[in-house]
Amino acid sequence: MSGALSVRSDGTVVLSVVVQPGARRPGVVGHHGDAVKLRVAAPAEAGRANRAVCELVASLLDIHAADVTVISGATSRQKRLAIRSVQFASVEAWLATLPS
Secondary structure, eight states: OOTTEEEOTTSOEEEEEEEETTOSSOEEEEEETTEEEEEOSSOSSTTHHHHHHHHHHHHHHTSOGGGEEEEEOTTSSEEEEEEOSSOHHHHHHHHHTSOO
16 A cells, blocks of 8 residues: 555545645656645635645545545645545555655
């Protein structure tokens, strides 16, 4: 299992990410240490980048954006996301497809 990924007892998947706000090309960069590096176009002001991160992860996992929330690091580039309505194995398989 990747260090970027864990699961809580209630089945919520927790994903560690590093975010680059204000990026020209939003998307997934790949693994970044024990996290996944994401780029979002939204600036890091008034929670806009956090919302963009949740929307990006939700679209990649084909779930609703409301099922992804920032649980730590709201004002940091390093964040932990809680992801509901998805199977751990699905997220793990998605992580396996990312570049190192």
